[in-house]
Amino acid sequence: MNSVVKGASYVLVHAPDMLVKNGTTQTTERIVNPNSEYLKTLGKHLRSYDDAVAYLPNQVYIGNLDPVELRKHEQPWYGTKFEDAARYGRFGEIMPQAEFYFLIQACDEFELVRLEKGFVGEYKDAFFASPVVTDLIRNRIHDGVDAEQLEKILKEDGEGLYLGDRLVGAVKKAHDVDLALSSHVLLENLVSKASHVLSLLHLVDKAGISPAEVDYVIDCSEEACGDMNQRGGGNFAKASAEIAGFSNATGIDTRGFCASPVHALTIAASLVKAGTYKNVVVSAGGSTAKLGMNGKDHIKKDMPLVEDVIGGFAVWIGEDDGKNPIIDLDHVGRHTVGTGSSPQAVITSLVSDPLQKAGLKITDIDIYSPEMQNPDCTKPAGAGDVPVANLKMIAALGVKQGILERKDINDFVEKHGVPGFAPTQGHIPSGVPFIGYGREALLNGAVNRIMIVGKGSLFLGRLTNLFDGVSFMMLPNEGKVEETGKASGEELRKIVAESLRGFAKSLLSEDQDE
Amino acid sequence: MDLENQRRVKEFAEQLGPENVVVLIGASEGSASALAAETVTAGDPTYAGPLTGVSLGLQVYHVCEDAVKAEFDEAIYEDQVSMMEMVIDLDDIVEQMESIRSQFTKY
Numbered sequence: 001m002n003s004v005v006k007g008a009s010y011v012l013v014h015a016p017d018m019l020v021k022n023g024t025t026q027t028t029e030r031i032v033n034p035n036s037e038y039l040k041t042l043g044k045h046l047r048s049y050d051d052a053v054a055y056l057p058n059q060v061y062i063g064n065l066d067p068v069e070l071r072k073h074e075q076p077w078y079g080t081k082f083e084d085a086a087r088y089g090r091f092g093e094i095m096p097q098a099e100f101y102f103l104i105q106a107c108d109e110f111e112l113v114r115l116e117k118g119f120v121g122e123y124k125d126a127f128f129a130s131p132v133v134t135d136l137i138r139n140r141i142h143d144g145v146d147a148e149q150l151e152k153i154l155k156e157d158g159e160g161l162y163l164g165d166r167l168v169g170a171v172k173k174a175h176d177v178d179l180a181l182s183s184h185v186l187l188e189n190l191v192s193k194a195s196h197v198l199s200l201l202h203l204v205d206k207a208g209i210s211p212a213e214v215d216y217v218i219d220c221s222e223e224a225c226g227d228m229n230q231r232g233g234g235n236f237a238k239a240s241a242e243i244a245g246f247s248n249a250t251g252i253d254t255r256g257f258c259a260s261p262v263h264a265l266t267i268a269a270s271l272v273k274a275g276t277y278k279n280v281v282v283s284a285g286g287s288t289a290k291l292g293m294n295g296k297d298h299i300k301k302d303m304p305l306v307e308d309v310i311g312g313f314a315v316w317i318g319e320d321d322g323k324n325p326i327i328d329l330d331h332v333g334r335h336t337v338g339t340g341s342s343p344q345a346v347i348t349s350l351v352s353d354p355l356q357k358a359g360l361k362i363t364d365i366d367i368y369s370p371e372m373q374n375p376d377c378t379k380p381a382g383a384g385d386v387p388v389a390n391l392k393m394i395a396a397l398g399v400k401q402g403i404l405e406r407k408d409i410n411d412f413v414e415k416h417g418v419p420g421f422a423p424t425q426g427h428i429p430s431g432v433p434f435i436g437y438g439r440e441a442l443l444n445g446a447v448n449r450i451m452i453v454g455k456g457s458l459f460l461g462r463l464t465n466l467f468d469g470v471s472f473m474m475l476p477n478e479g480k481v482e483e484t485g486k487a488s489g490e491e492l493r494k495i496v497a498e499s500l501r502g503f504a505k506s507l508l509s510e511d512q513d514e
Numbered sequence: 515m516d517l518e519n520q521r522r523v524k525e526f527a528e529q530l531g532p533e534n535v536v537v538l539i540g541a542s543e544g545s546a547s548a549l550a551a552e553t554v555t556a557g558d559p560t561y562a563g564p565l566t567g568v569s570l571g572l573q574v575y576h577v578c579e580d581a582v583k584a585e586f587d588e589a590i591y592e593d594q595v596s597m598m599e600m601v602i603d604l605d606d607i608v609e610q611m612e613s614i615r616s617q618f619t620k621y
Contacts, residue, residue, distance in 0.1 A: 028562070032561075032562065033561060296560065342593070342594040342595070342597075343597055343598045344593065344594065344596075344597040344598075345594075347597070382541075382543050382545035382546035382549055383543065383546060384542060384543040384546070389542055389601065392600075392601040393597065393598070393601055396597045396598070396600040396601050397597060399600060400596070400597055406600060409600070409601070462518075
């Protein structure tokens with residue numbers, strides 16, 4: 001039986017103070033150049049929550065504005081406010097930082113996170129009013145501690161949680177010497193877990209999956225959870241599923257830098273197609289480390305620090321229901337060890353090889369969703385418009401194959417792609433941000449084929465110089481539900497009857513031989 | 515430029531002599547190419563890596579510039595680079611690379 005995409009959720013958390021305190025560009029600067037101009041001017045470039053909500057790419061991400069609508073607005077987009085902006089969208093929400101601190105505390109099982117009493121009194125009602133926060137989560141929130149206790153935690157190598165200059169919470173270290181359990185690592189992991197949980201809560205709310213229905217969760221983020229004996233032991237998936245109330249689920253973490261979500265989706269679709277599980281959720285939270293990653297370039301260009309949101313998403317892969325779009329597992333693209341690293345080789349392996357296998361051409365895909373980074377973040381940093389560059393590479397391969405003419409490259413980009421709108425959170429922009437819109441476009445017949453492409457920079461981990469990538473196609477469901485590996489009652493009767501006939505014939509021929 | 519790459523470029527210049535090293539850049543944008551070129555000539559302008567304050571003055575080219583292209587086996591260039599050449603703004607890249615070379619290259 002085919003696997004289908006039954007729904008998706010997308011969430012953002014506005015985290016300006018985590019950008020300042022926890023983003024690696026900023027933490028590195030504090031170590032190597034503590035009196036730098038950059039650190040002094042940082043605060044002036046932070047956006048308010050309302051500005052982050054009104055930001056066009058953020059509204060696209062949570063489902064309030066179709067990505068193609070971005071073309072109507074001149075880049076850069078940070079100067080434009082979306083008039084109909086809202087905290088909640090049809091795929092998720094943009095959660096304010098203060099409420100997110102409550103979710104971090106709710107995700108803590110070991111009394112490592114403490115919030116200040118006054119802060120809890122001030123913001124608890126707002127957090128509890130969220131339409132997706134469950135009683136299970138509400139019941140985990142503590143009353144809070146005195147401010148002195150937070151200071152004590154910081155003196156003992158803890159990490160602070162801030163609202164501006166105000167210390168409102170702290171994370172303790174969980175071991176005296178184990179760096180894998182330092183407060184810094186724990187905070188990163190708890191942020192990843194909490195934003196993952198938020199994505200799962202919205203998947204329940206928006207896609208309508210019942211928490212008890214979920215069999216398996218695959219976390220495809222880029223953090224590692226463990227201790228010094230098993231630094232990447234895991235498991236974010238099960239830990240997040242627990243807080244989301246997925247009591248019948250287990251799960252696993254997949255890793256592969258930014259390529260991980262597309263790997264995880266093909267694994268999930270295969271698990272469902274094989275009949276191992278009925279409902280698999282592929283999901284991830286975001287990263288504090290990448291907040292303000294290109295901040296120096298943004299400040300140089302006198303623009304706001306637009307990398308101020310933590311991202312998350314969840315995709316529900318289920319059994320063929322004759323309605324939802326199918327993941328085509330027969331024609332999956334993959335960059336192998338022997339593929340090579342030239343752009344030609346990469347695009348051939350990810351795009352044209354699977355298409356050729358399916359008897360299709362580059363132009364037969366209506367929409368490609370490669371890395372969907374928001375160009376407002378990448379262009380000022382000299383990295384260009386990443387989705388456009390990817391689309392151009394696909395078109396250029398079409399030119400080399402004689403399918404397109406060189407003058408058609410820009411038209412191809414416009415016709416077969418959508419503008420980038422996802423935060424630069426590594427795995428978050430990698431192909432998956434378009435699955436929500438893509439599913440709807442396939443359901444309403446606006447498009448016929450979508451290709452999701454994920455790529456990952458494995459060389460950053462210094463274990464290999466290789467790059468990685470995988471891709472798959474999403475196709476419309478024609479309503480013919482195929483049972484794979486299972487025969488119906490009628491089919492079984494036919495098989496038994498044919499066997500008996502064959503057996504009778506063989507007996508007859510044996511009689512005649514004698 | 516990646517801190518690890520800065521370290522490697524610095525080591526090669528020390529081992530082989532800066533006059534014997536040519537750095538080839540494969541970035542797809544003019545500004546990113548110029549940033550990398552500046553790093554291996556004038557020093558790391560981001561003040562983050564091993565080339566901070568180190569002016570190596572190396573020879574540096576983008577892989578699609580004519581002088582480098584002429585050195586390639588045509589078939590290999592066609593197979594490995596030609597597709598990207600179609601996609602990038604080569605005029606901008608060449609202009610920025612020439613500007614960096616005229617200011618900072620010593621060899």
